[in-house]
Structure formats: C-alpha cells, structure tokens
Amino acid sequence: MTVQEPCVASDVQLGDDGRLRHLLTLDGLPRPVLEALLDRAQEMADSGEINARLSGTAVCTLFFEPSTRTRLSFQRASQRLGADVLAFDASTSSTTKGETALDTFRTIEAMGVRGFVMRHACDGAVAELAAVAGPGTALVNAGDGRSAHPTQGLLDMLTLRQAKGRDFSGLKVAIVGDVRHSRVARSDLHALRILGAGEIRVCGPAALLPDDATLAGCTVTHDLDAALDGVDAVMMLRLQRERMAEGLVGSLEDYHLHYGLDMRRLRRAANDVVVLHPGPMNRGVEIDDAVADGPSSLILRQVGNGVVARMAVLEALLG
C-alpha cells in the first residue's frame, strides 16, 4: 500500500465542509464533533435504541489482525442500526494471498459496501485506504498499529462521563501500563486532552513508555503509588505477553509486583475512583480479581458503552 505522500489521518477524516467522513483518530477531532458522538451514544444507551437507519446498507468488518471483541461489538452495533454485516477476516483468509490490502478494499467497496470497520497491524493503514475511498464510502479505524483505536477512546470517555459528569476539568486520570505499544492509550490521551481533563498521569516501566511527543503535557512516573495518589480514574492497559519475549519486561510476576493494580494500591486513589480496562484482561498480571470485579470497576460498563459508541459513529458516517 503506497500513496504519494504519507496521509495525515486527522486531515483525511474531515470533509471540506468539516463533516466527519471517516473516523480514523480522535487526534485533532473538533471538540463539538467528539461531544456530539458522545451525546448520541449516551442517548442510545439510555433508550436501548434499535433502529433501521442503516437498513439496506452493508458494513464490512475488514480485519487484517485478529480480534473477537471489537469485531463482535461493531457487528452488534451494525445490527442494532439495521445494517447488513459482511465479515472479512484477512488473518485467516488464504484466498487473498498476494493481493494487496488496497485491492481487497477496492474489491469489497465495488460490491456496494459503504462502511468499513478496519483493523491493521500497520500505523496509518486505515487512513491510506480512506484517502482513496469513493465519495460514499466511510472507514472506521478499529485499531491500526500503535496509532489509534478511536472508538475505544470514545467508549472510555463515555464511561468516564457517566461516572464523573461531562466536565473533565477537575478530573485526575492515570493511564497505567504499556503505553508505548498501545493504540488504546493514544486514543484515550487524544480524547482526554480534547475534553480538557484536569490532570493526566502516565505510569509504566521506562521500557514501555513512549519517548516521543505522545506524553506532552502528561505527568510521567514509573511509580504506581505516586500515579494513583488521589486520582479519580485509572485506565489500565493490557500487557501483551510478547513484551516478555522482547525483553522489555522481566517476568509477569515482576510486572505485577510493580505495576499490577490491587486493592491495597487502589486505596491511594480517591474514594470514588473508577477503574477501566479495555480487555481482555490478564488477571493477576496488570489487574487483580478483587479490582476487576470490585465496586470501582467499570470494565463491563465499558463493553456495553462500546456498542452504543460504535452505533453513534456508524450512524454519523453512514446514516
């Protein structure tokens, strides 16, 4: 996949009229656009809405990396809008060997499919296809490389708003774990900045924190206790087991000792602290059962919010 010059996701996703054409990243998204998506998602959550706005519209889940949760969540969102779903799992498809992602995309687009929910291991891969998509076609980035996972960012913000109200200016949030390799963390950071979060703390071992502009404006610490002190929300990240093989983390036990969230540590946070995790969880590694299943946990509410957040996005792009 090559285009003339590297495309900038935040430019590609907005039409000349300022309307959202694709959702590639939360980075650079105008605050009113972001808040309108959250408001609509909340409305759908409150009403349990099932409509037929996308009846006759086909949405393709185009996954070049395997995923089950995100794919199912988008599938359910599409169903609740009356859309027809087509699944293309490039990670198991043998027939498209040798075909480029661009040819695969163009082929399915030519079938009259209007919505694409795409995941890809390469940064910018979704934006590259969005840049060449036809005028009626919309792409949703369901995760590209380490860059962005914007609907996860949306559902996390929706979850925080439900717990803490719409005004984030007094909110202290800690993001803990492998921020370096996490598209979830990047989308959360984008969204928290847009919504004006009061303080963003980022915590993890040095080898798992980015050394670029990702953390601009954040309080960075390698000490979990310091990160948790008085925070209103903790956003835990999944530890990918390949970090061990890469030598970035010593052992699961070691990681848990320093960066695992347990009840004892959580007591440093505000009394009404809430805990989020994008799942799937490594229980006993980055998070203990007592926290994951405890009263502070919003982890299952995140999952439910994922469906309505994705409904709001699909409706905005295709409705």
Next chain:
Amino acid sequence: MTVQEPCVASDVQLGDDGRLRHLLTLDGLPRPVLEALLDRAQEMADSGEINARLSGTAVCTLFFEPSTRTRLSFQRASQRLGADVLAFDASTSSTTKGETALDTFRTIEAMGVRGFVMRHACDGAVAELAAVAGPGTALVNAGDGRSAHPTQGLLDMLTLRQAKGRDFSGLKVAIVGDVRHSRVARSDLHALRILGAGEIRVCGPAALLPDDATLAGCTVTHDLDAALDGVDAVMMLRLQRERMAEGLVGSLEDYHLHYGLDMRRLRRAANDVVVLHPGPMNRGVEIDDAVADGPSSLILRQVGNGVVARMAVLEALLG
C-alpha cells in the same frame, strides 16, 4: 471457571417461579415443561412458521468446541425467529487466549446479548455460567462434556412422537453404541424416562458403557441382536474415532461386525421400527448405507426437527 459450590444444572435452569430460565439439561425437567416445548416445536414444524418474536434480540453461538451442524441449526432457528446472530468460535479464536470462559461470556453479555448457545468440552461448564448470568440472560446448552445435549434430546423425542404418537408407555427403544462418552445418549435417556418410555435397552461393548447410575432402569446388553429384538425405535450413536486410539475399541471392522446396524440385523426389530442417528454418521461403521438411507430411517427428519425444537427453546427462554 470456579464457583463456590458445584452447581446442579437442573436447579439452575428453573427460576423460583418454576419457569424455564435456561436449558441446561433435560434431567429433572418437569414433564409438562418438556411436553410444552415439544408441542410448540410440532406446531412450528406443521406451519413452517417464521416470525419476528426475537426481532432486536441478539443470540450468540459461543462454541468452545467446534461444531458445524448444531451451530447452523441454532443459527437457522434464530433467523426464523427474527433474532440477530453473533458467532463466537473460541476453538479458532486466538485473541481470547488466556481469557477465561467466564470473562468471555460476561463481555459478550455486556454487549447486550441476551441468548447464548454454548458448547464446551467440560461437564457443567454451561451451568456454571448460567449460575452467574444476569436476570435477562438465557443459556442453552448445546453440548457440555459427556453430560447433556438437551436440544438433541428434544428433537429426538419430537421425531419419535411424530412416528409413534405421544404415548411412549408401550414403546421399546434401543440405544446403541458409545453411551459412556455420549451426551446425546444421556439427554435421550433423561427424556425417555420423563416421557415414560416402556422399555429402554442400552447396548454396546462393555468399555463403551457407563458404570454409574446413568443406566438405572435400563436393560443393558452387549448383544446387538438381543437389543434389537422387537424394538420400536433404534437410536444409534456416533463412534468417535479417538476411541480406537484410546484402546477402547479394537478396530472399525471389529466394531462394525458386532455393533454396526445393517438390514439383516434390523429385521429383528418391529416391522415399523424407526432408526435415528444424531449425525454425522460413520457410514459402514455404526450404520450401513441401506439402513441410513432406507425406509426406516428418520435421520434427515431429525435434522429438520432440530430447527423447530431449537426455535421452541429460544422462544420460551427469550420471547
């Protein structure tokens, strides 16, 4: 997956009001509940009914063991009730590695999915999840370990009723094959007892018959000719090829010689005997072509009854 104490499927599936909340086993099911499901399934078979009772409802096929026939049958049943189907195939999913079945279930439940059709290699696995399911969630056991496959039991009873009438009190039934490892046989035994079958004969090599209370009240024999003598119905079981590797069966030829149903042997049965098999068949091993495709065979009718039996169950649980 652990819960405080081992849950008893027959307790978990009935609400305090006696209403069926889940379908985990036919064991202990009140006869009127069982007969109501069969009556409704028959009504749907007669009318070819397609309705929209589950429109807007999501049903997830949650298979931790591979299956094609059962999954397709439940999918078709869901479609005929207007439900949206989500497929989760844990046997091929790589993304949920390390996630427990409980977390997978809770996650999909949190997406607003109300019906779960679950298959799992462990006895009691479906009941364990049913015990922790939310109030609006219903689980259907599509096969757990060797314990139960209740919708197969239902469709087999429906098929027998169509052929032999509703009164089973004079009915002589033979179940032949690997009863020890068969959840199908257990669910058939549960149902036949509840419906008051006149005589239940169980036949197979000693190594493939259970040595516990499963066969209480049955006539047990290792002689197929004796088992078939004058019976009204023969329920053949599939021979899993791994029994050879386990040393429980000598060879396919040997098994066929002693326990394969052929036309010569079938002549010992009643003139209007009917033959059932849950499929997929090992032709030439447990059953010969002439029997499988002959006038006594109800094997394809079983498949059709599977769809309406599952419709009746899903409608009762989710409608």
Next chain:
Amino acid sequence: MTVQEPCVASDVQLGDDGRLRHLLTLDGLPRPVLEALLDRAQEMADSGEINARLSGTAVCTLFFEPSTRTRLSFQRASQRLGADVLAFDASTSSTTKGETALDTFRTIEAMGVRGFVMRHACDGAVAELAAVAGPGTALVNAGDGRSAHPTQGLLDMLTLRQAKGRDFSGLKVAIVGDVRHSRVARSDLHALRILGAGEIRVCGPAALLPDDATLAGCTVTHDLDAALDGVDAVMMLRLQRERMAEGLVGSLEDYHLHYGLDMRRLRRAANDVVVLHPGPMNRGVEIDDAVADGPSSLILRQVGNGVVARMAVLEALLG
C-alpha cells in the same frame, strides 16, 4: 459421492418445463434464459434495487474450496434480496471430517435451507448434488474444478454488454492465460458462443491451453501481440502460482515477459478496448498496474456486476 451415471450439468439444471432449476453451467443454456438473467441483473444495477423477495428464505454458502470474494459477493446478493445466509466453510470445518459432501448437503437441506451456493474442487460435484436435491432446493455452482463458474461468466457478459452493447456479433474478444485450468475461461467461452460473439481468440503458452474441444471455433495463438491485434475486449486470467511448481510455467518473470498485459502491448488492441480480470490479480505477472488501474480497465465494474448478476440468479431460482 457417486450417482448411477455421470450427470450432465446442462440437463440437470433445466426442469422438464424448461425452467431453470439450478445454475450449474452456462454450457447449453438457452439464449433467452441467459439474456433474461442479464436483463434482470442490468435492471438491478440501474436501480440499486434492494428488495425482500427472498425474505424468510435461507441460502447456504457451501464452500469445499476456500474463497472470499465469491462468497462475499453471493452473501451481499442474498442480503439485498432479504434472504438469510448460512455459511458452511468445509475447508476449515473439522467436524464433518469423514462425512461425505452428499451427507453434508442433505443435512443442511433438511434444515429447510432452499438455496445452496457451492464451490468444490471436483468437476461435476455441484451437478451431482443437484441431481439428488429435493424439489424446492436450488444449487448455484460457484465454481467446480475446471468445469464452470457460471455466475462469473454472467457478470463478465453483463460487463461486456454495458461497454459494447447487446449485439456481440461484431465483437472480437481475446481470452489470455491459463485457459486449461480455468473454470472462468470455460464459462466465458460458453457465454460468448451463446451470445454470438464475432471472434474469440484464445492465447497462452501451449502447456496452459486445453487440448480438447474446449477451444472449438476459437482462434488459438501463443503470441500475445497477435491475440491483441484490434480486439475489442481482453479477458485476462489469473495465473495460479502452483503452475510453477507443476513445471507448466518457467517463472513469473518469464510468464510476464510473454503473457503479461502492459500498456505497450495493449496499444495493439482497438482504441476503445476494455480489459477484464476475474481477480484477485497478480499485479506485475499477468497484468501491469497501468492496465489494471487504467482507463480501459473494467475490473472493479465486474465486481459490482457480480452482485447484481448473482441477485438475478438467486431470484430466478428461489423467488
């Protein structure tokens, strides 16, 4: 799978009343039947029609060979007609090991599925099942062995008609590549003859051309320049990489040198030449980027026509 005598696809697919019951091959299809399918497909293409003619009808994609594009195209076609789709991928299914294709088909048919879209590696496999299908069941051949891929032939003819008009009598068409192993080429040849194409040229290396009656009436050449001279349409075929291993083709470079379509060569064709390819393309092997993405290429239009051609077929068989 065995039947008494080898069944002839063109006989099986037409009922005694001359009505199309299955679509197995374009070979021997009466011209009015073929043209009616093309006319209906064109009507659907023009209107973007989405209807509910197959509401409540189940269509099963029964693939014994992997395919993504064709399966998705049929799935979209089914959705646009309101049908319910069931997918059976025998190439990944482990549960039906040992079960014959006939038993698999009969089982799914017994679930009340009326339409089957089937792909199989063996010539005649779809026709064999069609010969034993029940009266309400229709099969569509989505590719069997090297024999036929009739909906590809239909969509190619639809694409040619849109570009060149309905009268093919003055049309010069070149089919280039591995005709010997190509069911696409055979279905195109059948259709072009029925529609009275003016001249059909077939071009490829000797090892990749058939030595039977397939090419009757065609101009055969091993020289691509000669094949292209003044032609109105070029139908390129995909080069399967296994031809190298089989020793039928020296190398990709060698194949490209002699049979790859580039802009320089394409200039030999008529000024308004159109280029077709069934996909997926081996870019830089049988076709260059400049041709594939150039103004003569109808390759993406073929994909769109595939959906409406398949809608027309499914509607004719099941509507």
